[in-house]
Amino acid sequence: MTYQSFHQKYRPQTFAELVGQNAIAQILTHAIEQSRIAPAYLFCGSRGTGKTSSARILAKSLNCLQADRPTPNPCGVCEACQAISQGNALDVIEIDAASNTGVENVRNLIERAQFAPVQLRMKIFVLDEAHMLSTSATSALLKTLEEPPEQVVFILATTEPHNLLPTIVSRCQRYDFRRIKLEPMVKHLATIANQEQLTIDDSALNLISRLSQGGLRDAETLLEQLSLFGSTITTEQIWESVGAVPDEHLVDWAESLLLPQVSSTETLLVQMQQLFQQGQEPIAIVQGLLRLLKDLQIAQTLPHSPKLSSVMPEIWQRLTNMNSINCIRLAEVRSQLRQAEFQLCQTSQPTLFLECLILDLIAIPALGAPAQINHSLLDLTTTWQQTLNQLSVNHRPIFRQAQLVQCSSKGATIRFRAASFLNLATNYQSEIEQALSQVLAYHVPVQLCT
Ligand SMILES: [Zn+2]
Structure with missing residues (x-):
């Protein structure tokens, strides 16, 4: 028997077996049970989410010889099911539009659509990456869809539905395949x-x-x-x-870079050497760190929303536990790493470049009040969230009615939704000023407004 990849070997054979697309499986099952088959379907979604598998299941459901009408439970063993599974059924035509973009190919296809199926009950055309068809090819297809031949079902699959003609989309029954949970x-x-x-x-x-x-x-x-x-x-x-750096190492690194009092520089350098020796690419290290620092920022701002990040639970725990992160320092490290991502591609000695960068980052202590820092929108949100966390529990609700709208080394502005909250807040001006200064690691005068 020829070798089958896991993907082929464990391809779902019925809609009940389709992984992680319950809604779609349910709707199509009902439609098949009631023999309400559309002439054209559009399956949208990112790669590997089950579009092609669903197209094959649909083809089998319509053609299984064990039933005399469409069945949601194709047997998988009859001649028709077998031929469709193996991809050699004469009446199931799979076309990769990415490699058949010419109008001639689609014309051929349309001509073939007019003939009755030779082997099966229904003829199925699967157009993969349908958005790749040329404009003229698409309009040729459109004509067929306007008057679909009997006993023919078109299944258009695409990762980019927005690049399909709206007139095509409107002639299809559309299903959006989600990323698998x-x-x-x-x-x-x-x-x-x-x-x-x-x-x-x-x-x-x-x-x-x-x-x-x-x-x-x-x-x-x-x-x-x-x-x-x-x-x-x-x-x-x-x-x-x-080819990625394990998250555990990246958290160690983040700690060394952001909380020098916690970890030792030596550990960091030894780990970096080990990674290089294992053949790890400097660019992969930098990209891994950037991703982890993003997760760190989420963990610090929204500690109860682990689903927003891509890390494992134990890593998330460590990120939320990293107290007293200076957000300016975090922004600075991220900005340096982002620049390094570009520079690494241009240097002939990426390993040396990264070592120097990391040493520089460790050597520069947490910044005091720099001459002029204006925080981006994301930093403002994070800073504000951290500031709120510093406030006493009783005063927090008042300041939750406000946003940090501007913040530089010269001063910060906090804007309230309503004057009533502003009036209350003026009593705690010194407390909020202290909290913000603590987060920023330098004193900053605060102005309250509506
Ligand atoms: Zn069958």
């Missing part, structure tokens, strides 16, 4: 691991799912790649396999 993805990967007799714990499955960012195919491919290491899969292997 963590839970169903972990469950699906666990099933595969079990079938393949792989030893892999929950945190490793979780990590694969997070790294795949909702793309099931990416997750399956990564798991398959990891299975080549041997039957036991660890989180270290996963990080190594994706």
